[in-house]
Amino acid sequence: MNKPEDIEYLNEISYSYWKAQVLFVATDMDVFTLIAGNGKSCKVIARRLRTDLRATEMILNALVSLKFLRKIKEIYRNTAISNRYLVKDSPLYQGDRIHHFHNLMDYWSKLSDAVRTGKPTAYDNAEEEVDEKRLREFIRAMHNIGAVQAGEIYRKLHLKKYYSLLDLAGGQGTYAVRFAKENPKMKAVVFDLPEVIKITREHIKESGMKGKVATKAGDCLKDSFGKELYDIVFVSNLLHIYRPGENRKILKKCWDSLLKKGIVVVQEFVLNSAKTQPLFGTLFSLNMLMGTHRGSSYSYVEMKEWLKDVGFKNVKRVNLELDSGLIIGHKP
Numbered sequence: 001m002n003k004p005e006d007i008e009y010l011n012e013i014s015y016s017y018w019k020a021q022v023l024f025v026a027t028d029m030d031v032f033t034l035i036a037g038n039g040k041s042c043k044v045i046a047r048r049l050r051t052d053l054r055a056t057e058m059i060l061n062a063l064v065s066l067k068f069l070r071k072i073k074e075i076y077r078n079t080a081i082s083n084r085y086l087v088k089d090s091p092l093y094q095g096d097r098i099h100h101f102h103n104l105m106d107y108w109s110k111l112s113d114a115v116r117t118g119k120p121t122a123y124d125n126a127e128e129e130v131d132e133k134r135l136r137e138f139i140r141a142m143h144n145i146g147a148v149q150a151g152e153i154y155r156k157l158h159l160k161k162y163y164s165l166l167d168l169a170g171g172q173g174t175y176a177v178r179f180a181k182e183n184p185k186m187k188a189v190v191f192d193l194p195e196v197i198k199i200t201r202e203h204i205k206e207s208g209m210k211g212k213v214a215t216k217a218g219d220c221l222k223d224s225f226g227k228e229l230y231d232i233v234f235v236s237n238l239l240h241i242y243r244p245g246e247n248r249k250i251l252k253k254c255w256d257s258l259l260k261k262g263i264v265v266v267q268e269f270v271l272n273s274a275k276t277q278p279l280f281g282t283l284f285s286l287n288m289l290m291g292t293h294r295g296s297s298y299s300y301v302e303m304k305e306w307l308k309d310v311g312f313k314n315v316k317r318v319n320l321e322l323d324s325g326l327i328i329g330h331k332p
Contacts, residue, residue, distance in 0.1 A: 022062045024102040025132060027095045031060075031087035035069070039077035069258060086197055092148055100141035103134065107290045114290045122291040132195070139172050139199050146174030154182050156267060156326070159232070166230045166257060168250075169238040172203045173213060176234075180212045191216045191225060205307060215288055220250055225257035233258060236267040237324070240284070243294035244306065249291070251310045258331045264312060270325040271299040280323040303327050 026032065029049055034040065040048075046056040060076050062071040068086070070077045078087070085094040110121035144155075153175070159165075163185050168177035168314065170190035178184045190200050194217040204213050216225075221240065233254045239247045254264045271282040276282065281297045288295035304315045312329025319325050 019066060020101070022059060022066060023068070023098060025097045026068070027086060027166055027207055028060065028065055028102065029062070030088065031072050032068070032082045032093075033088045035076055035078050035086045036083065039075045040070075041074050042076065045076065081226075092235050094144045094148075096140035097142075097144040100138055103137065105288065108287075111286065111290065114286075118289075120290055124144075136197060136199060138170060139196060143172045143174045143203075145322075146171070146178075146236075149320060149324070150178035152321060153267070153326065154179055156320075157232075157328075159183055159186070162186060162232045162263075164223060164230045164259075165189070166233045166254075167194075168225065168233055168235045168239060168254065168312060169237070170200065170234070171196060173200045173207075174203075175205045175236060176213050177204060177209050179234075180209055187213070188213045189216055189230075190214070191218060191220070193217065193219065220253070220292075222244060223252050227256055228259050230257055231259050231262040232266070233262070233264045235264060237268060239268055239303065240294045240297055241292050243296075244298075244302065247298075247303075248306050251312075253285070255310050255312065255331060260331060261279075262331045264307070264329045264331075266303060266307075266327040266329075267324050268303065268321075269297050270303070270317065270326065270327070271297050271302050273299050275299055278323065286322075299326065300325075 011318065013103050026094035029051075030047070031045070034045060034048055042057045042060055043053065046053045049056065059070070060069060064071045064076070067079055068082045070079055084090060085092055087093065088095065094285075107121040160181055162181050162183070165176060165179060165186055165188040167173065167188055167190045169192050170176050173190045173191060176188035176190050180188045181276065190197070190204075191215065192200060192215075197217040198216045200215050204210055204215070207213075221242075225233070235250070235254065239250070240251070258264065269278075269284045271277070271281045271285070274286075287296065300317055307315050307327070307329040310329075311331070313332055314330045315327065317325055317327050
């Protein structure tokens, strides 16, 4: 028996990359920043973008159907979601993150190779030189999502009672800067790879937090984080890069760096015990298959076990509004 809703579901998944590509192109062309304000006609937009008039009208109309634009007579205007997240001067701008997803298309097209071999498709040589342009795009993408989540995390962790923070693999320093701004008594250190720390220092300087947020360059698998220095270690979106044994090693270093009664906070895309939900977490696991040597999304059960093995007590989970969650462990 034919079920139209099943066909619709199959179609929706099969052509969803069409919709993504429309958003990718519009974001890369910075259409939403151009249109911001009172809107513009197709002719003006095409002239400013130096694009074909007929083709420009087609993509603008597609953006209307996707609810990123409104069309009133011949004028295209941003919708609320576009004004909030897709205009470059917005504090919650997500364009860099969207561009990052666009970059991932290259190796997602090789998913079948990764499934057959179990090997990453993101690069041919693990020791190849860092592409600085790609690195900056990735760090900005992480900043986009961090800017959205930092306030919620600060509130849910009640960070006013903590005074020394290690932001492990903190990237641009988005969380450390926001947490230290919210808590005048807090001092923070961002730990990341040397090539990332160059970008971190730029952001700290721009934010005016140079006296409160410091940096430390190193490798989280090879280098010490220090001994009994911090009352909170924030580990955001790091563990999915590594295999379980490596994650235990990282968490042991977090333990060593914490003062007594300190806490470690792990932010990850947390899977259920069967590893079948939530959807984004299962797809992100495939992303790690293609982008890392042994990375994966992990379940709460697995990460809780690692924390307990290291010595953490009273391990609990805190859900967030978006795809990730927090797992908190206490050092007695």
